[in-house]
Amino acid sequence: MTNKNKILFAILYSLTVSLSKNIFVLAAAVVVTMTMFKKSFVRPLLRLNIFNIIAVITLALTWPNVLDGIMMGLLIALRVNMIYIALATLVFPLGFAGMYQALLLFRLPEKLRVLLLLTLRGIFILKDRFDSALISLKLRAPKMKIQSFTYVTGSVLLQAAARSERMERAIKCRGGFGGFNAIMSEESGIRNENALNGLESALSIS
């Protein structure tokens, strides 16, 4: 199955599970979900179900009828688990490169594709700077207050903005934002996958 079809199937499956109230459709979805289940899903599903338990309790306490509230909470929990398993099987293993390659086939606007790439790049720049700034802040003041946290956020944003502007100038010098898309625009092939993998490594390392 191609990456695009995997995403389409995952969305269609999520939509069917989300909207269905028919017990037979849900039972069929459970059977399909069980075929996708792997042992590695147990831990994230346990974490996910902590929130589901809270949701069931909240709905039981706030629904006009306690039993109906519990049933609604359990139905939502079942749907959430099934959708998670489908996404974990089909979408999450694609990684950013596979996801981006698939999104290209959905003909997203160019600005949005560039924004997606630069946001991923920005996350690594900011994360790097946030981590070191937070460590130095904690060394100076172990009890972090909102005021100091926001000042650190502001200064990190400004530093990252200066770096990003340099990055933008560099991108323009290399032929503008079209440079990114030139790698992706052709049909998928070994060379393009290598380019995508290289781009993903570059984004995560630098």
Next chain:
Amino acid sequence: MHISEGVLSGSVLAAGWLGTCAGVSLGLKKTSSDNIVRSALLSSAFFLASLVNVRIGPGSTHLSFIAPMGIILGYGAFPAVFVALLLQAVLFHFGGLVVLGANCFAMALPALLVHLAFGRAIRETKKKSVTMSLSFVAGALAVIMGASIAGAFLGLTDENFLGAVKLMLLAHVPLALIEGAATAFLISWLKTAAPEFLK
């Protein structure tokens, strides 16, 4: 403020996607190529803010920076929030793909409304106290509006959710105050240190 998958009805999901598509296309149209880097940076900050916990008394919470995004980016907040939520769904498995439209609309619309209501006044005032007060109100309102839109989506799905919605809104009040304070400090600091960043 993320609505989980499997909760909303088909019509509400469709309405969320419709609003998000309209907002994202308008945002992309109004964002010049030169501003894309700044949008990406704030989108990354929005993404990361949700991963950093701030301790408050016995508990801890995370900030969202919806209002600063709105004040700085204006209409560009829509694509920025969309991209951040898409990455959160794919990389950290928060939210989901089907409910992405509703979640994006619930977070990006308050950012845009805050921009329209307070953006100009915050940029033009020269008094620090006024900047801080307006930013505080903007930050707190953005959170309350976001929770209200999410609540409206739940209420439109099933009236019986309204009890849980009231509880959710109540839980967002302290978060709104914290977000308001954080927005006030951040915007007043940015205005002092780099006023051009807000233009």
